[in-house]
Amino acid sequence: MQQTVHFIIQHSIIFALPVGVFILTVILGFVIREILFKNLSFWATKSTTQLDDIIIDSTRGPFLIWCFMMGLYFALRSSELPMGFVSIAGKILLVLGIISVMMVLSGISSRFIKIYSATIESTLPVTSLTQNIARIIIICVGILVILNSLGISVAPILATLGIGGLAVALALQDSLSNLFAGFHIIAAKQLRVGDYIKLETGAEGYVTDINWRNTKIRMLPNNLILVPNDKLTKSIITNYHLPEKEMSVLVELGVHYQSDLPWVEKVTCEVAKEVLQNVQGGVPDFEPFIRYHTFSDYSINFSVILRAKEFIDQYLLKHEFLKRIHQRFQKEGIIIPYPIRTIYYPPELKSR
Numbered sequence: 001m002q003q004t005v006h007f008i009i010q011h012s013i014i015f016a017l018p019v020g021v022f023i024l025t026v027i028l029g030f031v032i033r034e035i036l037f038k039n040l041s042f043w044a045t046k047s048t049t050q051l052d053d054i055i056i057d058s059t060r061g062p063f064l065i066w067c068f069m070m071g072l073y074f075a076l077r078s079s080e081l082p083m084g085f086v087s088i089a090g091k092i093l094l095v096l097g098i099i100s101v102m103m104v105l106s107g108i109s110s111r112f113i114k115i116y117s118a119t120i121e122s123t124l125p126v127t128s129l130t131q132n133i134a135r136i137i138i139i140c141v142g143i144l145v146i147l148n149s150l151g152i153s154v155a156p157i158l159a160t161l162g163i164g165g166l167a168v169a170l171a172l173q174d175s176l177s178n179l180f181a182g183f184h185i186i187a188a189k190q191l192r193v194g195d196y197i198k199l200e201t202g203a204e205g206y207v208t209d210i211n212w213r214n215t216k217i218r219m220l221p222n223n224l225i226l227v228p229n230d231k232l233t234k235s236i237i238t239n240y241h242l243p244e245k246e247m248s249v250l251v252e253l254g255v256h257y258q259s260d261l262p263w264v265e266k267v268t269c270e271v272a273k274e275v276l277q278n279v280q281g282g283v284p285d286f287e288p289f290i291r292y293h294t295f296s297d298y299s300i301n302f303s304v305i306l307r308a309k310e311f312i313d314q315y316l317l318k319h320e321f322l323k324r325i326h327q328r329f330q331k332e333g334i335i336i337p338y339p340i341r342t343i344y345y346p347p348e349l350k351s352r
Contacts, residue, residue: 022075029067037063058108062100069093095146102142109134178213181229185210191232195241196311199227204238220312240311246283249306249314251321254299256335261300265290267332271325272306279320281313282306299337 040056073093185191191207197217198204205219215232217225227235240247255264272288286307294301306321308314329336 018075018079021078022071025071025074026067029070030064033060033063033067054108054111058104058111062104065100066097069097091149094149098142098146098149102138106135106138109138178229181233182210182212182215184233185215185229190242191215191237191239192241195239197240198238199225200236245310247308247311247314249308249317251304251306251318252301253304253325254296254301254337255329256337257300259300259334261292263332264302264334267328267334268302268304268325271328272304272321275317275321275324276306279317281309281316283309298339 037056037060044053044056073090076089191197191210193207193209195207196205197207199217203217203219203225205217205223205225207215208218208224209216210229214226214228217227219225253268255261268290269288276282276286276288277284288304288306290302290304292300292302304321304325306314306317308317326336
């Protein structure tokens with residue numbers, strides 16, 4: 001009976017030590033976490049950059065997981081389990097820890113790219129390609145660290161990848177051409193996410209994303225066009241947001257030959273100025289003007305030059321301008337002529 005009790009006590013002590021080490025490590029990690037992140041949060045409130053906020057938000061949750069992993073590792077080391085088992089478990093925990101750190105760094109880099117590009121306009125456009133390339137670099141570095149920590153030599157693997165890269169490059173020639181074309185589009189900054197463009201095929205819309213294979217363009221009817229990056233770099237493209245978003249809007253009109261042209265010009269510019277100041281999308285500081293250019297068959301034609309903040313705003317400006325100029329011309333007695341066809345019958349045909 002005493003031997004049984006002694007056996008139970010002995011094994012209880014053996015199991016109690018690793019459990020105690022695990023619990024103590026987790027509690028200590030939790031206390032360190034509270035103190036550390038409390039001070040970091042206080043320091044972040046006084047900082048003007050958002051990088052510290054990103055790091056704190058991204059590591060607050062995973063820090064608890066790391067505490068549990070450290071507790072489990074120390075518990076295994078303090079146990080009387082076979083060293084082979086402890087060594088394998090330790091390597092598994094190390095790999096899981098590296099993977100978790102890799103995921104945290106990937107999330108931080110992705111959020112940092114978004115904020116950095118929003119702060120400094122056009123320095124680093126936010127696209128799927130720019131976000132994914134940062135993640136790929138972090139993942140590749142993490143894989144190399146994992147292999148090195150497991151005692152696997154990295155140099156032969158890199159040499160093999162270098163030789164095999166030639167075959168892969170030939171097999172993925174189209175994909176790689178689109179990938180490098182995507183880098184060229186982003187680096188050249190002649191085509192950015194949010195720009196309104198028109199392709200040489202006539203299709204037009206907003207650029208919504210540039211990924212490793214194609215560029216996504218959302219048309220005004222809310223359809224999506226997918227253009228391979230390689231073809232896009234070889235196409236003739238009109239970018240309505242470069243060199244700036246503001247653009248001139250031309251409206252063609254015509255008045256009767258007997259109209260008082262200076263008065264027509266004055267009235268038209270008044271209406272145009274009113275539209276630019278009161279209609280959304282107009283540039284209120286712009287002084288509209290007109291230019292007479294054609295003696296047509298039934299009218300004197302001229303162009304009205306307005307100014308819109310961006311391409312899509314021209315439709316509302318034209319809509320409101322035509323309504324108001326029609327009403328004002330009627331009020332002022334200015335005639336907008338339209339074609340009239342008169343059929344002439346010779347006298348000999350009338351007598352028959």
